[in-house]
Amino acid sequence: MASVVLRCALWVMSASVLGASAQGNYQKFIALGSGSSVGTYYQVANTLCHAINDERLVHGVRCINRSTGGSIYNIKALQAGQLDMAITRRDLLDAAMDAQSSRPDLEVGVGLRYLKSLYSMPLVAFSRADSGINGLNDILGKRVNIGAKGSGKRSAASAIFDALGWSSSDFSELTELSSAAMVEAFCDGTIDVFFEALANPNAMYATIIDDCNGRLIEMSPAIIDRVLAANSAFKLTPIAAGLYNHHAGESKAIGFEAVLATTDALTDGTVDIIMQLVSQVESP
Incomplete structure (x- = not known):
């Protein structure tokens, strides 16, 4: 009707x-x-x-x-x-x-x-389960994809780096790969970490977790508070538990509105x- x-x-x-x-x-x-x-x-x-x-x-x-x-x-x-x-x-x-x-x-x-x-877009960072990366501070010195110029994740990652006082010299490499190239690079071990901001649940994250041994990097309350205080564009956008394998609990996250x-x-x-x-x- x-x-x-x-x-x-x-x-x-x-x-x-x-x-x-x-x-x-x-x-x-x-x-x-x-x-x-x-x-x-x-x-x-x-x-x-x-x-x-x-x-x-x-x-x-x-x-x-x-x-x-x-x-x-x-x-x-x-x-x-x-x-x-x-x-x-x-x-x-x-x-x-x-x-x-x-x-x-x-x-x-x-x-x-x-x-x-x-919809809401939680900003997340991924690393491999065997990388030894347990929190966002652990990505320092790693090979990190911040996204192509003009992408939302690129500006979001830059905003987080600014809020935490990080610069390009704090990493062994910063890449500017598109989403498709980023997934391939992560799965073949060319990069250690990537940032992304998508609606949940989504097939890309499921593939990263199930096929490439990826895991969400938890953001500590202290880091979330620092970023929110430094940049009003971010909002609290938690990721619900159980959306992906190896993701039993809710993840604290910040993000945007699409x-x-x-x-x-x-x-x-x-x-x-x-x-x-x-x-x-x-x-x-």
Whole structure:
């Protein structure tokens, strides 16, 4: 019954929008920026695009999932007009919309728009079970992947390093691998530690744990308190017990909120149709 009501609502809405298309109130193709093809952004973008495309004969809008470099890249691509919508972090979007923001990696973007909260993103670090790494302080001197430039995990890892007073010289190597390359490097022993921020549970973490002997690195309350005090972008986002093998207890974690964003260039009529559809999609 709900699907029938939704379809009827879309017919009414689409008739209005399509009737106004000559005045520029309708956009046929939507490029949705996501992230690495193995990450949660990409999976969620696929789900959102499927929800839109399943009804494309009704409303005439087609969504295309664009794999990208991640949160910061997506904001810059929105600002440049290369994307119509994107998934990004709420704190980064807020910073890009704040004329008083002093983030060096973002420019204030006129016309950026928040659309919808999607899910929480706990930031985690992984090491191998036999690495001797028992806490975050133990990663000093190790080979650590902090993520590709423009990715959310890269800026998050940098924020943690700043809060703890760490620099690149405290590690034997800092790599800038994409999520896909990072998994391969971890599993073949090329790196010791990596940072990631995905919704839970997810297949990547399960693979890391089950196939590559990976384990979550616990963040101590003292480290969490220091990071939260130094950077208000982080929020407490614990990881529930039992989501993965060898993860019997709840893990204390900090993280972010993933959101859907666009710009004023996307017409109100198109936004109305998209929001009517994605509001029916369950978050991961």
